[in-house]
Amino acid sequence: VGVGMIRARFAARVGLxxxxxxxxxxxxxxxxxxxxxxxxxxxxxxxxxxxxHTRLEYVYDAAVSGKVAAVGGRMLQSASKVIIGQIFTRLAQRLTGAPVRTGLWQRLLGLFGKGGTQ
Structure with a gap:
């Protein structure tokens, strides 16, 4: 995950x-x-x-600490909205059976038979 110049790999746990x-x-x-x-x-x-059809509605709350939080509220808020939007877009795609779109790099690798999805 990256926010501004700060980039970090998080060990994450998710549950329902x-x-x-x-x-x-x-x-x-x-x-x-x-x-x-x-x-x-x-x-x-x-x-x-x-x-x-079914509409997916959500209300979320998020908190960060450490150097990531020091980047600034506006940048962090924008980044979190993008990430949360990606999560729920992927969830909606999975629920509807729509193809999951990947980034340009993964699509290029898929075209050359090196993995990824088209």
Whole structure:
């Protein structure tokens, strides 16, 4: 994960609690690195719409400490929104069976038969 000039690899733990299938769940996680630590949780709801689709709603809370937190609130807030958006985009893709899009590098490797997904 990178925020500004600070880059760190976090050892993360993620878990699901408060399961109420197929309506809601709580997603919680924490991560540690030499650059700091992070914790977060999200209450996720699946709302059935009249057109047969399901809307994924979530409310999250996150906290960071250490050098990562020293980068500045605005930068950190923007980075966390991007990461959280990626998490829920991937979750929605998995739930709908839509293809999971990967980064440019993984797609190029996939084209050359070196792994990755297209």
């Amino acid at each position: 609690t408060d399961l109420d299938p197929p309506h809601s769940l709580k997603l919680s996680g924490s991560g540690n690195s030499p650059m700091g630590s992070a914790t977060g949780s999200a209450k996720v709801r699946f709302v059935e719409l009249d057109n047969g």
